[in-house]
Amino acid sequence: MKKLLLSSIAFVFLLSSCGSKTKGELVGVQGKKWYPEKPYGMELIPRGAFIMGKSEEDIAHVLNAPTKTVTVRSFYMDDTEITNSEYRQFVEWVKDSIVRTKLAILADELGLGPEDGGIGEYAFKDADTTRMSVYDKYMMDNYSGMGETGYEGRALNRDENLVWDTSEYPDEYYSEVMDSIYLPEEESYNGYRIIDVTQLKYKYNWMDIEAAARAKKGSRKDFVRQEELEIYPDTTVWIKDFQYSYNEPMHNDYFWHDAYSEYPVVGVSWTQAKAFCNWRTKFKNDDQKSRGRQFVNQFRLPTEAEWEYAARGGIESGTYPWGGPYVISDTGCFMANFKPQRGDYAADTALYTVEARSYEPNDYNLYNMAGNVSEWTNSSYDPSSYEYVSTMNPNAVSQENARKVIRGGSWKDVAYYLQVSTRDYEYQDSARSYIGFRTVQDYMGEEDSTRR
Template sequence: MQLLTTARNCVLLLSLIGAATSCNVFKKKPEKSSVTGWNYNDKTQGNFYVAKPKDINTAPGLVFVQGGTFTMGATQEDVMGDWNNIPRRVTVNSFFIDKTEIANVHYREYLYWVENVFSDTTAYPEVIEAAKPDTLVWRSELAYNEPYVEYYFRHPAYNYYPVVGVNWKQANDFCVWRTDRVNELELIKKGYINKNNIKTEMNGGGQENFNTKAYLMGEYQVQPGKLATSKSNPLKDAQGRPRTTVKFDDGILYGDYRLPTEAEWEYAAYGYIAENPQVKRGKKSRGEENIANKQIYAWKNAGFDNLRSTKAGAYQGAFLANFKRGAGDNMGVAGGLNDNAAIPAEVTSFAPNGFGIYNMSGNVSEWVADVYRPLTSLDEDDFNPFRGNVFKKVDMSRGTGNLRDSLGRIIMVPESDSALRERRNYQRAYAKNYLDGDSLSGVSYGYGITTLISDKSRVVKGGSWNDRPYWLSPGTRRFLEEDQSSSTIGFRCAMTHYGAAEGTSRKAQTGNFFPARRAKR
């Protein structure tokens, strides 16, 4: 009898729960605007869609770098006598950067796409040629490097060696291409773009190839995917109908791949997070804001000026980077090769630094976004410092539907200085040469007359396989014209991190939060 009563009670309880559920007793209330009181994501109240904060996915190839303050500039004695890296304290916000340098196979993937999309050589005669790296950078009058000219970029043995012979402009174009390919694939996987789109593109699509900015502006029309037109599509318009196009604020698309700024590159190279041990504070842990030593190279110091692994074991004495030890010594002696690499080595060779990034000291030097000036550290801001801005806007004079160039990208033009006169934060769109000389003297850099520095001079960071140890320090800096290349220079990409500087998880918050206290009466 008791068992029968218990069973009846259970049935009654389940019935009540089912009824309550059907009456939406347990239905979560929609998020409400704290300024208007209207509901978000509610089709009865306008259906203003607000994406919920969630874990921020790291885009392919990147690692998260938690920002902070550091002393940017010289670490060792200025043996070159340039005095172009005067130490100064700056802050860099959190960002993403490539785990490795861009390899030959990655750049060949880019060329493969260019060769197929712009296969109509009559309409695009220079696009393919302009994208190819200059393999002649290996050539020397007094050395036999012809095999590298022919095979370094193409031979499968060098697939994962860093690409070289790429100038700054080509590296920048690669970043634009990578942004579009990653976002296009994301939209295909999510079901917002038809997967057959890529076939059309790769069949000589030309201008009709996916570009993130053109897609967001409605200038690039594409066949929607299955989810985009289905009732299960979470994106709805004001009438509650499925929205076939994605907006950036939907939280689906990634940001732009780009070259890192000089400050970002140098900060990431030091990997100082490994120098700041975590201390337990109740249930949480936090670093003590202590950096014991100014690092010389990208790896944590275990002794003075150490270029070899000092940890006891199989790797003790092994070189920690690919560089030139001295005149005529690029790899050591047979049977005891010091860095085991005569030319660039694979991009995952040698030990990663504190952020998990490979070869920030040695292997190949790398392009960064900045325009070079010897006294940059005296001019730049101390938060996210960068020289090279040209502030642009969309060229709307062409009219809606005609805003793309022949490559399918939105045409951007510099802002008009006349429209900026009343602004207080900036008054000129072209800021590459900002603070060059004073207005009274009219002093400026005279390229080819008094200096080799111009607005096309771009900063090169990090030492290479053919450099002495001095150049391996992240604080050192050199420059090269943006349309030139070298057998010792490659690159890696970066991406801006949106949201809390602490990290990428949903629990990461900006600022410190304390328990609320009720005021005393």
């Protein structure tokens, strides 16, 4: 029987070959015509070579950035640092997913489905098998529930809006779930209960391509890593970073209040920034899938070389992103947000951070590549890395090295740290009131010279 089946398949193959429209010519697999699409809020940084490192005097005499000519490929970069508003979108998505998961699990335990109303309306999508495709049924029967909780792989129902007004909760089970995501009464004050942010965890998988490429043996699953971490910014950094200083208003309001929506997010560690990049990629590709479009490649943190190249804005051997060696313009205005004049924080019109789209952008139309907040890069910090990294797309990356490069200087730094070639670092699990980030995405396709 098996031989007969294989023979039939071979016969069908021969018939299909005879009727081919290629006429036997090598024409390649015909896919859809693809055009590069500029990501929202990003600028194209054209490929090129530049002299990386300290081309001017190394005032601090750290000797960690000798000059080296390197070349980088084209990439897109956010024109501003990631703002509080943008990071809140990530937090809200995670919160929404966790609440929906809790509702779906309880509905499943109670045996309730959409037809039962109340919490049943938030049951897993597979609760109603009549609307499932043959493929979805197959996947549910063979792969769902393969994990720690037994609910992995089951699709959430995102069609129903969540109800946040306590007076409109649909039933007691819904109330039970919603009550579980808030801090208990004894931890609340002024009659206001807030979300327990320690529950806002994001879980994702990634593949360690570097390790896989260098391994002599091992299956693919040996290099798949899983991450799960809390993603809410550490708002206490405004207190912890400055001893004997009154910064409670920033702790209380900076991340969540609309007054600071367009300011750069801070209090985010390197690992949280990486999680944001993964989520942004997933969020975009979920939409691409729903539209029947090809997936985009990943959003990620820039390498140290990419960051410096973009910060220079195409200006060779410039000290700052605007090129010149001075931090004051010809009209007498400071050109970035930092700590000038021996500690007069307010001399540049700002005491702390400023809105992400402040001051003049550099020649690549990127804002605040100097000052405001320092920015995480994907690269690990090694003071001697310039001696051994490649001259093509250089990147010193090590999973064992917890020190990650930060660039650009911040609102609390002196001008030296604003220089495009100055290197600094922080530990990957640390969060600071003066460190944020921006993301990049690789450019695919032919270079368009008209967009330079």
